[in-house]
Amino acid sequence: MEAAVEQLSDYERERGKPMPTLNHSIAQGNLNFALQLHYRTRYSILPEINLAMPEKPDTVPDLAIYPKLTADFLHDITSMTQMPLTVIEIVSPSQSNDDILAKFERYFKAGVQSCWLVLPSFKAISVYSAIGKYQFFTDETTLTDPLTGIELSLSEVFA
Incomplete structure (x- = not known):
């Protein structure tokens, strides 16, 4: 008997990542809103921006945090060559820890300074400053990213 071959959607093929779920979308929207609400004058929070990685x-990422950028609406950029300060990845049910950590390793190697791993099913976020070095925040706590100074109540994210 032949093993079933999993079919990837166009979204997954084009973006190289799993199709977002309802909880993923809610967490991403809430994170974007909370970050914009509290930090939009200091940082540019960009959802779903393509990063031109040094190694293909x-x-x-689900969200990328940059020092404040200025938009030039006459000349667009399709792929960022400047790495963000922080990337935020929201885990999908089909992703493994190894997949995420391999992605974080690439981000750190490219110059990203912190990576957030959002775990919707646990209502938690891990803030990595390096592979193996992270702080774990749960629903009833305030996330603090020492690199950016961002502080965020997780009750805003998992509302």
Whole structure:
């Protein structure tokens, strides 16, 4: 008997990542809103921006945090060559820890300074400053990213 071959959607093929779920979308929207609400004058929070990685393939984090950028609406950028300060990845049910950590390793190697791993099913976020070095925040706590100074109540994210 032949093993079933999993079919990837166009979204998964084009972006190289799993199709977002309802909880993923809610967490991403809430995170984006909370970060914009509290930090939009200091940082540019960009959802789903393509990062031109030094080692291919490129990647598209769920959110990327940059020092404040100025938009030039006459001349667009399709792929960021400047790495963000922070990337935020929201785990999907089909992703393994190894997949995420391999992605974080690439981010750190490219110059990203912190990576957030959002775990919707646990209502938790881990803030990595290096592979193996992280702080774990749960629903009833306030996340603090020492690199950016961002502080965020997780009750805003998992509302």
